[in-house]
Amino acid sequence: AQSVAQPEDQVNVAEGNPLTVKCTYSVSGNPYLFWYVQYPNRGLQFLLKYITGDNLVKGSYGFEAEFNKSQTSFHLKKPSALVSDSALYFCAVRDMTGGYQKVTFGTGTKLQVIP
Amino acid sequence: DTEVTQTPKHLVMGMTNKKSLKCEQHMGHRAMYWYKQKAKKPPELMFVYSYEKLSINESVPSRFSPECPNSSLLNLHLHALQPEDSALYLCASSQEPGSNTGELFFGEGSRLTVL
Numbered sequence: 001a002q003s004v005a006q007p008e009d010q011v012n013v014a015e016g017n018p019l020t021v022k023c024t025y026s027v028s029g030n031p032y033l034f035w036y037v038q039y040p041n042r043g044l045q046f047l048l049k050y051i052t053g054d055n056l057v058k059g060s061y062g063f064e065a066e067f068n069k070s071q072t073s074f075h076l077k078k079p080s081a082l083v084s085d086s087a088l089y090f091c092a093v094r095d096m097t098g099g100y101q102k103v104t105f106g107t108g109t110k111l112q113v114i115p
Numbered sequence: 116d117t118e119v120t121q122t123p124k125h126l127v128m129g130m131t132n133k134k135s136l137k138c139e140q141h142m143g144h145r146a147m148y149w150y151k152q153k154a155k156k157p158p159e160l161m162f163v164y165s166y167e168k169l170s171i172n173e174s175v176p177s178r179f180s181p182e183c184p185n186s187s188l189l190n191l192h193l194h195a196l197q198p199e200d201s202a203l204y205l206c207a208s209s210q211e212p213g214s215n216t217g218e219l220f221f222g223e224g225s226r227l228t229v230l
Contacts, residue, residue, distance in 0.1 A: 032217055034217065034218060036219075036221075041203075041224075041226070042223055042224070043119075043121075043205055043207075043221035043222050043223045043224050044158065044205070044207075044219070044221045045221070046218040046219065046220070049217060049218055051217070088155075090157055090158075094217045100146075100163055100165050100170040100171055100212050101163075101209065101212055101217060102160060102163065102171060103160070103217070103219055104160070105157035105158055107156070107157055108155070108156070110155075
């Protein structure tokens with residue numbers, strides 16, 4: 001089965017500093033990887049995805065992610081953190097079960113940006 | 116229109132009540148999902164509908180009964196729930212079920228409290 005792991009429950013970063021939220025994956029075949037963000041008491045919002053092609057994927061709100069096949073990682077990055085980036089971030093992997101799409105989420109990483 | 120709308124936003128029910136959660140999307144998506152999310156945990160898949168037919172049931176107890184009346188609507192009927200069923204219930208949709216695009220569009224969720 002496909003899975004993703006987020007090794008950090010929480011990441012703290014000062015406003016204006018670069019941020020990284022880590023994700024590693026375990027898949028058979030080609031990986032289809034996603035990042036979602038969840039603000040308190042809200043639904044999840046799609047940030048970006050890796051399907052194929054360029055290893056550096058750019059997404060919403062200035063976020064990007066680097067796909068690294070040799071390290072089986074898909075870390076989320078942003079050059080300069082904003083206080084408003086404070087939220088819960090989920091890495092996810094797409095799986096096909098019986099021909100139907102299923103998305104499985106990592107355990108989530110809480111990002112705290114300190115003013 | 117890129118929204119998934121869920122009603123009600125909050126629901127409090129007793130263990131003997133019957134209630135329903137509703138979800139609507141007008142993006143022409145043909146896959147719709149119910150997820151359950153406990154506090155500070157990732158969403159857990161409950162059901163997947165593809166072309167209005169139930170394609171995945173993640174061994175969900177029968178006290179949860181999904182229904183997809185048409186391609187835009189998804190309901191979750193609730194009966195004889197337990198306090199441990201209290202959670203945020205998220206509806207999501209995506210394009211063609213077998214597509215490689217894969218990203219989910221989430222509603223804001225319905226926060227359910229079972230007394």
